[in-house]
Amino acid sequence: MARQSPGVSETNELTPAETRVWRAFPRGESVDFSAEDEDPALDEARCAERTVRASVLRTLLLKAPQEEGEIAALKVTGARITGVLDLKYATIDAAVQLNHCRFDSVPDLYGAKLRQLDLSNSVLPGLASATLRVEGVLRMTDCRMRGPVRLGGAQISGALFMERARFTALDDSEPVLQLNQATVGDDLWAPEIRAHGQVRLTGASVAGRINVQDGEFDNPGGIALDAQNLIVGAHIRARCVRTRGRVELRGSRISGRLDLLHAHLSHPGDTALRASSCVIGELWLRGGDRIEGALNLRRSHIEILTLEPEMLPEQVHLSNLRYTVLSPHEPAERRLPMLEQDGGQYEPHSYEQLMAAYRHVGDDDAARLVQLAKQRRRRTTLVWYGRLWGHVQDATVGYGFRPLRAAGWLLSLMAMGSIAYGLHHPRPVKAGEAPDFNPVFYTLDLLLPIVDFGQGSAFAPEGWYQWLSYVLIITGWILATTIVTGVTRTVSRQ
Incomplete structure (x- = not known):
């Protein structure tokens, strides 16, 4: 109910x-x-x-x-x-x-x-x-x-x-x-x-x-x-x-x-x-x-x-x-x-x-x-000298991620040095003992700090050719350093 x-x-x-x-x-x-x-x-x-x-x-x-x-x-x-x-x-x-x-x-x-x-x-x-x-x-x-x-x-x-x-x-x-x-x-x-x-x-x-x-x-x-x-x-x-x-x-x-x-x-x-x-x-x-x-x-x-x-x-x-x-x-x-x-x-x-x-x-x-x-x-976060070195690495090898750029720089410098020293041979350091001069290998001796073809130490350029040799030596060291830095960075990422 x-x-x-x-x-x-x-x-x-x-x-x-x-x-x-x-x-x-x-x-x-x-x-x-x-x-x-x-x-x-x-x-x-x-x-x-x-x-x-x-x-x-x-x-x-x-x-x-x-x-x-x-x-x-x-x-x-x-x-x-x-x-x-x-x-x-x-x-x-x-x-x-x-x-x-x-x-x-x-x-x-x-x-x-x-x-x-x-x-x-x-x-x-x-x-x-x-x-x-x-x-x-x-x-x-x-x-x-x-x-x-x-x-x-x-x-x-x-x-x-x-x-x-x-x-x-x-x-x-x-x-x-x-x-x-x-x-x-x-x-x-x-x-x-x-x-x-x-x-x-x-x-x-x-x-x-x-x-x-x-x-x-x-x-x-x-x-x-x-x-x-x-x-x-x-x-x-x-x-x-x-x-x-x-x-x-x-x-x-x-x-x-x-x-x-x-x-x-x-x-x-x-x-x-x-x-x-x-x-x-x-x-x-x-x-x-x-x-x-x-x-x-x-x-x-x-x-x-x-x-x-x-x-x-x-x-x-x-x-x-x-x-x-x-x-x-x-x-x-x-x-x-x-x-x-x-x-x-x-x-x-x-x-x-x-x-x-x-x-x-x-x-x-x-x-x-x-x-x-x-x-x-x-x-952009670094001090001025760090930024300067960064620009160098970027321009030369792209911080190691663009290695072909370094090869292009080397070939260009080698061509410039070979032409310059081919037109004006530097004098031998010791007459009669120096090997036959080769402008290509002489330029490579200046550019590559760990390579010695026997040309760089046998000849001594003068005048502005001497300044050119200084530029090639310094540039070679910079390229070598940036290449090593970039390769090391790439290998560590892998």
């Missing part, structure tokens, strides 16, 4: 709408106050005949009238709910489904424990539900929240659905959606979400996927999405997402992909995306508009990094970033500019990491270009 209706002292007299809800609850039947093809949440003409007091729903859920052989559930569609639905610290065994409803006051579910909660298509002035526990699924699909939604510390065993939900607030005193320290046992599904104000996911844990594709996070001048120390067991799908304000992912752990294909990230004059100190399986930044604001990936570890040069902003911070694969495969000339955009600072690790990525795919030519660029960038 079903229990009788509540007494006057508990809920006063029940209205016809409330009586329908009370009688349907024990059998888990649905009560639909909406008319066909209308949006009851916005309809004012029929408000009186579909109004249900929150105190009646509270008493109904807490007393939980039962009918033998039936499963009780609260299933209401199209109602206007007045007063505060106060379920603070309550344990509710029945499923709660309040669809297409309009709440006049903010429901208080702080610390409550529910089997399942479905608020799809409803309009609420906010939701106070920190530390809420839901054993099944929490649905806020197509909800319109006109005040802060507090789900901090919530524990949801199943999935959290917020497709096309709208979150706004009257002021910026707190985030419009708070999921900080929340735990979701399945997916967080929120494609086409719209948030006008900060969304906070700091310290949250999602066992499955997060889907915010085509979402909009709008908080100009502040943090649009604060997801520091977020833990995701699978992927984050954020394709075509649009943000105005910073996206904060510092310290997050994302096992799968962070998919930002075709995204538009905007926070001019500040950091648009900070994913520093993160561990991410794959990061995709491709196909979208150029990032408006800085990109910060410092100290992160990313297995596969997909960066399209066209999306990179003027400031890119890559200090101590580690990655295994860098895609798409681009010439070194297109990748090097991003290493020079880290606030003007020389970061040797960034060059080493890019070089390793090219070697990983077997592009040794690109790796050498990166090494050469590293030495040139390092040269």
Whole structure:
């Protein structure tokens, strides 16, 4: 037998709408106050005949009238709910489904424990539900929240659905959606979400996927999405997402992909995306508009990094970033500019990491270009004489990465010396004992400090030819030193 209706002292007299809800609850039947093809949440003409007091729903859920052989559930569609639905610290065994409803006051579910909660298509002035526990699924699909939604510390065993939900607030005193320290046992599904104000996911844990594709996070001048120390067991799908304000992912752990294909990230004059100190399986930044604001990936570890040069902003911070694969495969000339955009600072690790990525795919030519660029960038940090010696090494042998350049210098000097001394033979040091003069080998004796063909010590040039010999000797020593330095550097890299 079903229990009788509540007494006057508990809920006063029940209205016809409330009586329908009370009688349907024990059998888990649905009560639909909406008319066909209308949006009851916005309809004012029929408000009186579909109004249900929150105190009646509270008493109904807490007393939980039962009918033998039936499963009780609260299933209401199209109602206007007045007063505060106060379920603070309550344990509710029945499923709660309040669809297409309009709440006049903010429901208080702080610390409550529910089997399942479905608020799809409803309009609420906010939701106070920190530390809420839901054993099944929490649905806020197509909800319109006109005040802060507090789900901090919530524990949801199943999935959290917020497709096309709208979150706004009257002021910026707190985030419009708070999921900080929340735990979701399945997916967080929120494609086409719209948030006008900060969304906070700091310290949250999602066992499955997060889907915010085509979402909009709008908080100009502040943090649009604060997801520091977020833990995701699978992927984050954020394709075509649009943000105005910073996206904060510092310290997050994302096992799968962070998919930002075709995204538009905007926070001019500040950091648009900070994913520093993160561990991410794959990061995709491709196909979208150029990032408006800085990109910060410092100290992160990313297995596969997909960066399209066209999306990179003027400031890119890559200090101590580690990655295994860098895609798409681009010439070194297109990748090097991003290493020079880290606030003007020389970061040797960034060059080493890019070089390793090219070697990983077997592009040794690109790796050498990166090494050469590293030495040139390092040269700018040296004192004047270090810079001077660096210019010499660069001009002669390209810091050892362009050995053919040294051969060209040697051949040119050898040709110049051979012609000069061929036209004017130097006099023998000891007449009658000197070998036959050979201008080519005489020039080689001057140029190559460790080679002795017996010509250099047997003849003594005079006048400007003597000065030419000094130039050839000094140049030979410089070339030899730079060649040895470059070869040593190359061998050590191998």
